[in-house]
Amino acid sequence: MLNFVSCSAAIISLVFSCTLMAHASPNLARAWGEQAAELHETLAKTSSTELPAALETDLIRFGRIATRLSKAGTAEHPMPEDLGCIFRGMAEETTVQLEKWHETDDASAIADAKERLLAMLKDATIVSQASELAMLGETTELPENLSEGGQCSAVKIEFETYSKKAS
Numbered sequence: 001m002l003n004f005v006s007c008s009a010a011i012i013s014l015v016f017s018c019t020l021m022a023h024a025s026p027n028l029a030r031a032w033g034e035q036a037a038e039l040h041e042t043l044a045k046t047s048s049t050e051l052p053a054a055l056e057t058d059l060i061r062f063g064r065i066a067t068r069l070s071k072a073g074t075a076e077h078p079m080p081e082d083l084g085c086i087f088r089g090m091a092e093e094t095t096v097q098l099e100k101w102h103e104t105d106d107a108s109a110i111a112d113a114k115e116r117l118l119a120m121l122k123d124a125t126i127v128s129q130a131s132e133l134a135m136l137g138e139t140t141e142l143p144e145n146l147s148e149g150g151q152c153s154a155v156k157i158e159f160e161t162y163s164k165k166a167s
Contacts, residue, residue, distance in 0.1 A: 026135040029072070032065050033128025040121035049110045051101055059117070063094035066124075069131060077137040086127050093120050 039062060042055055070087035073079035079087075097113040097120075104110060 025072075026132040028065070029069055029128045029132040029135060032062070032069060033125045033132075035062060035065075036121045036124035036128065040118055040125075043114065043118055043121065046114070049105070049107055051098075056098065059094055059098060062121075062124075063091040066091040066094070072131065073135055077135055079131060080134050083127065083131050083134060087131070090120055090124060090127070093117075 035058070039055070039058055042058075046052065046055065066087045070079070070084040070091070072084075093116065097117045100113040101110055
């Protein structure tokens with residue numbers, strides 16, 4: 001009987017968390033953007049090659065919320081595919097740069113990881129505003145001069161800050 005209760009509780013918890021994930025709100029997008037601005041400020045002030053544990057935890061949470069937002073929206077106001085892709089890319093970039101930070105003692109590699117995180121966090125404030133509007137049904141047409149490339153099958157957006165790093 002106890003096993004049945006535990007199993008039922010686990011299923012209810014899973015269903016509830018999936019429901020919450022599917023209904024990420026415009027408020028979550030706004031809060032995520034505000035968190036990005038705060039993380040940017042905190043990371044910019046970090047002068048050592050040692051990443052403070054609290055900041056790392058907040059960056060990991062930031063990436064997880066980005067994944068959640070990539071699947072956000074409703075049937076009436078779905079998240080545009082390009083924004084969903086950007087969120088997935090930001091979640092992946094967070095993980096990649098944190099791993100890069102931990103895998104080396106090279107100060108220039110750590111500085112590069114920090115700069116990439118700072119650029120992404122700056123871009124996240126803009127992306128959060130666009131996703132908030134999309135979830136409210138207030139979308140606008142995307143500009144036609146978006147660059148090609150990227151990992152998404154939708155319209156590709158390449159942030160200027162990342163383009164400079166690649167060259």
